[in-house]
Amino acid sequence: MWYVKKNIMARKYDFLVIGSGLAGLSFALKVAEHGTVALVSKTKISESNTWYAQGGIAAVTSFPDSYEKHINDTLDCGDGLCDIETVEMVVSEAPKQISELLKWGMRFDTTPDGTFDLAREGGHSEYRVLHHKDRTGTEIMRALIEEARNHKNIHLLDHHFAIDLITQHHLGSTVTRQMDNIECYGAYVLDVHRNEISTMLSRVTFIATGGIGNIYQTTTNPVIATGDGVSMVYRAKGLVENMEFVQFHPTALYNPGERPSFLITEALRGHGAILRTNDGKEFMHKYDKRHSLAPRDIVARAIDTEIKLRGEDHVLLDATHLEPENLIAHFPTIHEKCMTLGIDMRKQPIPVVPAAHYLCGGIRVDKNAQTSIKRLYAGGEATYTGLHGANRLASNSLLEAIVYADRGATHALENFRSFTFNEVIPAWNDEGTRLPEEMILITQEFKELQAIMTNYVGIVRSNLRLKRAFERLEIIYRETEELYEKSVVSTQLCELRNAINVAYLVIKMARRRKESRGLHYTLDFPNKNRIV
Ligand SMILES: Cc1cc2nc3c(=O)[nH]c(=O)nc-3n(C[C@H](O)[C@H](O)[C@H](O)COP(=O)(O)OP(=O)(O)OC[C@H]3O[C@@H](n4cnc5c(N)ncnc54)[C@H](O)[C@@H]3O)c2cc1C
Numbered sequence: 001m002w003y004v005k006k007n008i009m010a011r012k013y014d015f016l017v018i019g020s021g022l023a024g025l026s027f028a029l030k031v032a033e034h035g036t037v038a039l040v041s042k043t044k045i046s047e048s049n050t051w052y053a054q055g056g057i058a059a060v061t062s063f064p065d066s067y068e069k070h071i072n073d074t075l076d077c078g079d080g081l082c083d084i085e086t087v088e089m090v091v092s093e094a095p096k097q098i099s100e101l102l103k104w105g106m107r108f109d110t111t112p113d114g115t116f117d118l119a120r121e122g123g124h125s126e127y128r129v130l131h132h133k134d135r136t137g138t139e140i141m142r143a144l145i146e147e148a149r150n151h152k153n154i155h156l157l158d159h160h161f162a163i164d165l166i167t168q169h170h171l172g173s174t175v176t177r178q179m180d181n182i183e184c185y186g187a188y189v190l191d192v193h194r195n196e197i198s199t200m201l202s203r204v205t206f207i208a209t210g211g212i213g214n215i216y217q218t219t220t221n222p223v224i225a226t227g228d229g230v231s232m233v234y235r236a237k238g239l240v241e242n243m244e245f246v247q248f249h250p251t252a253l254y255n256p257g258e259r260p261s262f263l264i265t266e267a268l269r270g271h272g273a274i275l276r277t278n279d280g281k282e283f284m285h286k287y288d289k290r291h292s293l294a295p296r297d298i299v300a301r302a303i304d305t306e307i308k309l310r311g312e313d314h315v316l317l318d319a320t321h322l323e324p325e326n327l328i329a330h331f332p333t334i335h336e337k338c339m340t341l342g343i344d345m346r347k348q349p350i351p352v353v354p355a356a357h358y359l360c361g362g363i364r365v366d367k368n369a370q371t372s373i374k375r376l377y378a379g380g381e382a383t384y385t386g387l388h389g390a391n392r393l394a395s396n397s398l399l400e401a402i403v404y405a406d407r408g409a410t411h412a413l414e415n416f417r418s419f420t421f422n423e424v425i426p427a428w429n430d431e432g433t434r435l436p437e438e439m440i441l442i443t444q445e446f447k448e449l450q451a452i453m454t455n456y457v458g459i460v461r462s463n464l465r466l467k468r469a470f471e472r473l474e475i476i477y478r479e480t481e482e483l484y485e486k487s488v489v490s491t492q493l494c495e496l497r498n499a500i501n502v503a504y505l506v507i508k509m510a511r512r513r514k515e516s517r518g519l520h521y522t523l524d525f526p527n528k529n530r531i532v
Contacts, residue, residue: 007008013038013155013423015412016186016202018162021048022137023380023401024208025144029104030409031204032153038200039148040160040189042491045140047224049210049381054265054333056129057101057402058395059094061116065090065126074396076187077123077295078389079518081242086386089367090396090403097402098130099396105245107132120270121394123295129395140398159192161491162228165205165236167373167424182237184376184491185422192481192491197428203419204412207233207363207371207378209404212246213260215503216356217454220252220263220464224401226495227502229382235364237253239372242361243502244510245519247392248459250299253274253340254314258518261355264317266327266394269293273319276349278312295481297391297519300354302458307353308330309364316349354459358397360388360519361509369408375419377412379404390518430488440463441483442492451501452476457510462523466511473503 014035028039041047047255053375059173060070070091075082102108108116108130118127132139148154166185167226209229213221251269252261269275275284286293287302294302303315319327324346328335331345338345363371365376365385371378388401446452456469479498482498513520515528 001047008424010201010423010427011038011478012198012201014203014416015210016040016200016205018187018205019048019208019210019382020045020145020156020379021050021208021401022140022144022398023212023382023405024206025141025148025197025406026100027206027208027377027379027409028154028400029144029147029151031413032151032266033204034413035153037154038157038202039154040157040162040200042161042192043144043159043224043230043235043442045158046157047222048141049225050137051141052220052222052260052263053140053398054134054263055121055267056119056131056136056395057419058124058129058393059399060099060128061098061118061130063096065128069125070094070128073123073125074393075388075389077391077393079391080283081387081389081518083386085148086367089385090385090400092241093406094399095397097406100406101140101143101402102297104147106140107143109133119267120293121266122147122269122290122293122299123393124270129267129270131267134267134333137398153287157189157419159193161190161494162194162209162232163188163190163197163428163494165373165376166199166201166422167236169236170425175327181374182372183374184236185425187232188428190491191490197430197489198427199427201421201423201425203277203375203416203421205360205376206369206412207376207382208380208401209382210503211334212499212506213356213361215449215499215506216257216458218252218261218262218353219259219355219356220249220262224408224418226499227359228495228498228506229378230362231498231501233371233373233376233378236373237374238396239364240362240505241364242390243359243505243508245360245388245390246356246514247296247358247360249357250303250354251294251317251352252354253337253341254351260355263355263357264334264350264352265331266296268317268319268331268334268462271319271327273317274321275299275352275394276318277306277310278315278316278317280312283315295391297521303352303354308342314351314353317352320349320350322348326373339443358392360384360390365404366405368411369404369409372466377408379408390520439492441470442496445480446496448476449473449496449503453506457507460521460523461510463487463511466507468495470507470511473500476500477504
């Protein structure tokens, strides 16, 4: 079963979409009226970061909120590194994209008078987060998957793993990173069930492969989040930026051994829940005037500091003072999950710890979602658009995903007919390869990678820690490349390789940044007004 059959015929689609979260599905739905679409997803279609999104999607929908306030909150959170034009563009296009979601059948919660039931999260100066209970992502995926399944032009290919993008490199050209005419002709894709690798040719390729949370030991991301798209683009010599800005969510449920970690949405703090140390004392007043609703980087570092100072495993999130029925009506999933661990959040505080959650950097795209590689677009968490800068404002990521899918689709539709299929692409060549090494080699390297990133490249960094991480990573990089050269391609091996690749980029970019800013906090350049 391990042998990979050779590819016989290339498959051709106008659009190849890699990833089935909000970015990939919404791009596919928007281009499908005009051409054929293959949407590949490495496990089941629903498995994505989008599925797990709880809190909601930020958009200005009513007075007294305004674009200006949403823009200012985003800029404030981004700590000086946001691209202002991008922020203005995304915020002002949000209402239109909310209408698109409604058109596709998304059900947002409403109040008895029929207006949106808006939530407030950390860093937001207004109530502006549209949601579906505490299962917003699941509801988005339900609506979009249904639409995509019913579209005759969309071929949903689950358990199809994109291995690499196809560029001139595969025609034998030497491609350098400086080259400005790299083109993407599609991707090599492994059909996981059949063990076959297809050459999937496309006029336009859209990368929507999501985040990188699994390079850390504790993450809210599902196991699919291994940075495949970022890594593929980097290997194809495309631009990748701002990888040092990895957001840790301050409040994942403390439940050792559970992977992914269960997220306790920020909306619970927006609803009035308070962070406390294990002796019941509120501590956020020491760190920020917004207390428990300060931006995530500040809250995560504050929790990290309290845990380390006190030598405890977690802090507490206390919702016991809130009206019980209302609490359960708003947060049914969290209530159910806590009850499985014997925690009744109406009566007991919830133990929480920070967990790797969101990648602010990624594949560089312009305002039309174009990457530095021609015919290659990208959207969602895999990208760096300039919206988040050094830190993402809560609930701006679903918004970014759908706005950029829309802009990418509009731009691609204007151009795709001028792109011809490249018919001379060779099939995937796995000659000379053998059976894979034992799985233990892969799983052990993955554990080592996660330990390196967690211990040295986490919430608080230093020159020494980053140097150490770099040196240790080099060893597992070399071992994995050797393994890759002589093994039959498998999803697990490709994911390990991709994860090492993105970890390298995080470390490299973190070492280059000689300051503490946003999510990147280093002991060697502490800012006076920031916490240690
Ligand atoms: C627990 C949790 C809660 C969150 N809550 C919120 C929230 O309330 N509001 C908000 O705005 N954001 C939230 N986020 C972040 C947000 O969900 C994500 O940033 C967003 O959904 C990313 O969408 P995406 O389409 O870019 O990627 P994803 O939804 O992650 O989709 C990526 C897709 O790519 C596929 N894929 C990856 N690699 C390959 C490959 N090699 N070949 C084929 N397919 C591949 C995956 O299988 C998956 O289908 C949350 C994230 C998590 C984890």
